[in-house]
Amino acid sequence: xxxxxxxxxxxxxxxxxxxxxxxxxxxxxxxxxxxxxxxxxxxxxxxxxxxxxxxxxxxxxxxxxxxxxxxxxxxxxxxxxxxxxxxxxxxxxxxxxxxxxxxxxxxxxxxxxxxxxxxxxxxxxxxxxxxxxxxxxxxxxxxxx
Amino acid sequence: xxxxxxxxxxxxxxxxxxxxxxxxxxxxxxxxxxxxxxxxxxxxxxxxxxxxxxxxxxxxxxxxxxxxxxxxxxxxxxxxxxxxxxxxxxxxxxxxxxxxxxxxxxxxxxxxxxxxxxxxxxxxxxxxxxxxxxxxxxxxxxxxx
DNA sequence: GGCAAATGTAACTGATTTGGTTACAGTTCT
DNA sequence: AGAACTGTAACCAAATCAGTTACATTTGCC
Numbered sequence: 642x643x644x645x646x647x648x649x650x651x652x653x654x655x656x657x658x659x660x661x662x663x664x665x666x667x668x669x670x671x672x673x674x675x676x677x678x679x680x681x682x683x684x685x686x687x688x689x690x691x692x693x694x695x696x697x698x699x700x701x702x703x704x705x706x707x708x709x710x711x712x713x714x715x716x717x718x719x720x721x722x723x724x725x726x727x728x729x730x731x732x733x734x735x736x737x738x739x740x741x742x743x744x745x746x747x748x749x750x751x752x753x754x755x756x757x758x759x760x761x762x763x764x765x766x767x768x769x770x771x772x773x774x775x776x777x778x779x780x781x782x783x784x785x786x
Numbered sequence: 787x788x789x790x791x792x793x794x795x796x797x798x799x800x801x802x803x804x805x806x807x808x809x810x811x812x813x814x815x816x817x818x819x820x821x822x823x824x825x826x827x828x829x830x831x832x833x834x835x836x837x838x839x840x841x842x843x844x845x846x847x848x849x850x851x852x853x854x855x856x857x858x859x860x861x862x863x864x865x866x867x868x869x870x871x872x873x874x875x876x877x878x879x880x881x882x883x884x885x886x887x888x889x890x891x892x893x894x895x896x897x898x899x900x901x902x903x904x905x906x907x908x909x910x911x912x913x914x915x916x917x918x919x920x921x922x923x924x925x926x927x928x929x930x931x
Numbered sequence: 932g933g934c935a936a937a938t939g940t941a942a943c944t945g946a947t948t949t950g951g952t953t954a955c956a957g958t959t960c961t
Numbered sequence: 962a963g964a965a966c967t968g969t970a971a972c973c974a975a976a977t978c979a980g981t982t983a984c985a986t987t988t989g990c991c
Contacts, residue, residue, distance in 0.1 A: 646878040657890045677888040703959025704965040733791040743822040745802045748929030756916050763908035784893030848988025849936040
């Protein structure tokens with residue numbers, strides 16, 4: 642990616658749903674969320690579809706359809722969201738096979754793999770420590786709502 | 787990009803240079819490095835140019851030209867390399883401005899900004915803890931050289 | 932002085948990705 | 962039966978990326 646904003650959009654959508662439910666709303670529609678995020682409803686549906694497959698949200702079909710959270714906002718971390726979206730590792734190894742005949746080329750990938758694994762672990766720990774409820778609370782504090 | 791392999795290529799190049807210098811070589815050329823990485827010399831030159839601007843390596847021009855490390859491999863961390871390459875944050879905020887009229891939309895970006903800053907800090911700490919000398923040592927151990 | 936070896940960088944290409952959009956089939960409430 | 966939605970395919974335009982060609986520039990060496 643250039644930089645990845647999927648997590649931002651998905652978290653925005655879930656925070657909107659959490660507030661909606663708190664205010665007594667039932668199912669949120671892609672049109673409502675798209676309006677808040679300022680994008681196309683199909684973009685939202687694509688994200689929601691991925692999160693529904695991971696069990697983060699529940700789908701209702703037919704008239705009055707939409708989605709609602711499958712768990713409490715305290716029980717959904719940003720890592721859960723990122724994982725549901727099929728997050729990729731922060732750093733990738735070579736696209737092409739490096740040279741077989743060079744000792745550096747032969748050994749560099751096994752040498753970097755554990756480093757990149759530690760980076761991903763660090764990201765996971767950090768995201769797991771922030772939950773949807775935290776984000777919603779901070780969001781409403783900032784926006785004065 | 788999809789996943790970012792710039793750091794991998796650049797680290798590969800610097801590890802090659804470190805070994806080259808240890809074996810008595812002087813300046814490394816883009817052609818030599820490109821052969822080990824299995825890519826085009828211009829791709830290497832572009833990376834090296836960025837790292838030279840950040841003072842990680844030194845350029846020699848004219849015949850016998852190339853680059854050499856400006857510091858000892860023990861003094862170059864993966865974070866130094868990543869920074870020299872103009873690393874982007876792992877997660878980005880919305881590309882488009884979200885709706886002004888929605889409290890969630892107004893507050894979500896200030897709420898996520900410190901979370902993403904902590905993620906970037908975690909990445910920085912992890913990468914700063916691994917140095918070029920470590921990578922070269924592990925690389926040679928693995929490749930049996 | 933002039934040749935030759937290399938970097939630095941612009942410019943172009945093809946492949947891939949992304950967000951946005953239209954379209955429509957499927958589901959289910961009333 | 963009709964209407965309100967999701968789910969998903971298909972297509973488009975913009976952006977990005979690796980690879981490539983080309984060439985101006987630098988500078989050691991004869």
